[in-house]
Amino acid sequence: MLEIKNVYKTFNAGTVNEKVALSGLNLTLNDGDFVTVIGGNGAGKSTMLNAVAGAYDVDSGAIVIDGIDVTHLPEYKRAKYIGRVFQDPMMGTAATMQIEENLALALRRGKGRTLRSSITKAERAEYRERLARLDLGLETRMTSKVGLLSGGQRQAVTLLMATLQKPRLLLLDEHTAALDPKTADKVLSLTQELVEKDNLTTIMITHNMKDAIRLGNRLIMMHEGHIIYEVSGEEKKKLEVSDLLEKFAQASNGNFANDRMLLS
Amino acid sequence: MINFINALPGAVSQGLVWGIMAIGLYITFKLLEISDLTVDGSFCTGGAVCVMMLTAGYNVWIAMLCGFCAGVLAGFVTGIFHTLCGIPAILSGILTQLGLWSINLAIMGMKANQGLNVNNHKLLVSLRYLQDVGKGTRPFWQHPIFAVGVFTAALIVVLYWFFGTELGASIRATGANGNMARAQGINTDRNKVLGLMISNGLVALSGSLLAQYQSFADINMGRGAIVIGLASIIIGEVVFGKLFVNFGLRLMAVSFGAILYYVVIQAVVSLLKIDTNYLKLISALIVALFLTVPYWKNKYFHSKKKVKTAKEVGGDA
Numbered sequence: 001m002l003e004i005k006n007v008y009k010t011f012n013a014g015t016v017n018e019k020v021a022l023s024g025l026n027l028t029l030n031d032g033d034f035v036t037v038i039g040g041n042g043a044g045k046s047t048m049l050n051a052v053a054g055a056y057d058v059d060s061g062a063i064v065i066d067g068i069d070v071t072h073l074p075e076y077k078r079a080k081y082i083g084r085v086f087q088d089p090m091m092g093t094a095a096t097m098q099i100e101e102n103l104a105l106a107l108r109r110g111k112g113r114t115l116r117s118s119i120t121k122a123e124r125a126e127y128r129e130r131l132a133r134l135d136l137g138l139e140t141r142m143t144s145k146v147g148l149l150s151g152g153q154r155q156a157v158t159l160l161m162a163t164l165q166k167p168r169l170l171l172l173d174e175h176t177a178a179l180d181p182k183t184a185d186k187v188l189s190l191t192q193e194l195v196e197k198d199n200l201t202t203i204m205i206t207h208n209m210k211d212a213i214r215l216g217n218r219l220i221m222m223h224e225g226h227i228i229y230e231v232s233g234e235e236k237k238k239l240e241v242s243d244l245l246e247k248f249a250q251a252s253n254g255n256f257a258n259d260r261m262l263l264s
Numbered sequence: 265m266i267n268f269i270n271a272l273p274g275a276v277s278q279g280l281v282w283g284i285m286a287i288g289l290y291i292t293f294k295l296l297e298i299s300d301l302t303v304d305g306s307f308c309t310g311g312a313v314c315v316m317m318l319t320a321g322y323n324v325w326i327a328m329l330c331g332f333c334a335g336v337l338a339g340f341v342t343g344i345f346h347t348l349c350g351i352p353a354i355l356s357g358i359l360t361q362l363g364l365w366s367i368n369l370a371i372m373g374m375k376a377n378q379g380l381n382v383n384n385h386k387l388l389v390s391l392r393y394l395q396d397v398g399k400g401t402r403p404f405w406q407h408p409i410f411a412v413g414v415f416t417a418a419l420i421v422v423l424y425w426f427f428g429t430e431l432g433a434s435i436r437a438t439g440a441n442g443n444m445a446r447a448q449g450i451n452t453d454r455n456k457v458l459g460l461m462i463s464n465g466l467v468a469l470s471g472s473l474l475a476q477y478q479s480f481a482d483i484n485m486g487r488g489a490i491v492i493g494l495a496s497i498i499i500g501e502v503v504f505g506k507l508f509v510n511f512g513l514r515l516m517a518v519s520f521g522a523i524l525y526y527v528v529i530q531a532v533v534s535l536l537k538i539d540t541n542y543l544k545l546i547s548a549l550i551v552a553l554f555l556t557v558p559y560w561k562n563k564y565f566h567s568k569k570k571v572k573t574a575k576e577v578g579g580d581a
Contacts, residue, residue: 053447074451075446075447076445076446076449076450076451076452077449079446079447079448079449079450080449082447084447086443091441091443091444092443092444092447093441093444094436094437094440094441094444094445095440095441096440097433097436097437097440101433101436102444104433105433105434105437105444105445105448105450106448108430108434108448108449109448109449110449111449113429113430113431113433113434113450114429114430114431115426115429115430115431116429116430117428117429117430118428118429118430118432118433119433161448
């Protein structure tokens with residue numbers, strides 16, 4: 001479904017700030033795979049998602065979605081296949097537009113924007129029902145500006161937007177990291193619900209190793225721009241956090257002190 | 265005082281005409297969050313094209329349509345500079361504006377201004393008509409306030425409809441959050457170009473109305489237009505912001521802002537007897553002041569307020 005083939009990406013090449021972000025990254029996803037991604041800071045996790053989404057070009061290698069080579073397709077054209085939720089709750093929604101307007105924009109992802117009305121009555125009913133299922137009381141505030149919502153509410157709306165028009169691929173970039181624990185749990189269970197309902201192919205970056213083990217059918221660990229450890233199925237279910245820490249220590253030659261990974 | 269009252273209809277008429285240019289500016293400044301300096305040039309382009317077309321014997325509506333299209337073209341150039349060539353928005357506008365100086369002169373046959381004989385043409389607005397209606401030699405609906413008022417209302421209706429369409433909403437999203445827009449499959453570059461085109465089209469349309477009103481086009485007629493436009497937007501927001509929330513009403517507030525601006529300027533001229541040379545200085549200071557106030561308010565009073573609103577909204581998700 002998704003193939004990342006030998007992708008390289010270096011930022012600020014040739015300067016003192018040179019940073020190799022992706023280095024020979026290979027990953028193949030099958031339909032319905034739910035992959036959790038862990039790794040230290042600067043391991044290339046976010047860069048991988050941004051490369052898939054087309055936020056920037058890669059230096060070499062190829063990215064193929066559903067057999068279509070999208071390596072050189074601009075971000076807005078790839079959006080046809082991809083739903084995204086960002087780490088920053090401010091990034092996924094337009095603060096100065098209404099909740100229903102944001103949803104209407106998302107419903108038209110991958111379609112032409114015509115001179116028809118931007119939002120119809122039938123849609124409104126559907127949005128109201130979908131929002132009601134979030135259980136955040138947003139269904140009564142559909143014409144409120146999104147900027148008035150809390151971070152958690154905004155992330156929930158973004159998640160709804162990413163899945164409103166069923167995406168071929170759902171990319172979640174630490175989408176609960178900026179939320180308080182209780183809200184994070186809620187958004188995470190909502191994620192699980194939405195992914196399972198449509199059997200979405202998903203990549204989720206997380207810093208929480210328990211979540212990484214608990215959710216999804218595959219887990220990958222990244223280090224220095226490529227995958228160093230991969231586990232799936234039954235083997236993944238039996239995994240413990242201590243196993244992951246050990247793997248990580250091996251891979252990085254014990255060089256992982258002070259890493260944010262340890263905190264979670 | 266009598267001077268001022270006599271000059272009021274003229275000030276309101278001019279305000280209405282400039283209001284259309286301010287509405288154009290609103291699209292770039294508020295919806296796309298681009299400060300587009302093209303307008304100083306495209307305003308004159310609209311006036312020049314309109315006067316030359318009228319002089320050549322074309323109907324006033326065709327002349328205005330051509331003025332509008334010339335402005336659209338100017339906006340397109342700025343848009344291409346900004347998106348395709350990667351030049352910062354402000355500089356793109358300055359470049360187009362500078363280039364337009366030569367083009368505007370060329371349109372006017374290499375002259376700095378071109379007059380229009382009011383007797384030879386049927387115009388939409390004219391200072392002469394304003395005087396004639398006062399004397400009773402023309403019907404009331406040819407009064408500039410009525411004519412431009414209806415014209416502005418029609419424009420607002422069209423814009424309200426357009427920004428409520430799928431395409432219009434995607435332009436608003438482009439300005440509100442480019443990241444989100446691209447993630448939702450919106451071509452943000454194309455939309456910026458489109459927004460600049462519509463905006464400058466309206467600005468040029470306003471220029472062609474002013475040229476008719478004053479019965480000449482002048483190479484300097486657009487100088488400082490962006491400041492007048494910003495002043496109108498800000499005054500409209502400050503005075504009517506709380507009342508007018510709906511998009512259509514906001515556009516109306518911009519037009520009212522322009523009228524207020526011209527009434528105030530007229531008051532300053534007739535009541536305080538200030539040399540008109542100082543008008544541009546006063547305008548610049550007023551706009552600077554109005555842009556400063558919200559910034560300072562945010563900086564020094566917002567932090568306390570923010571905590572309160574977060575609680576009020578009930579941030580529990």
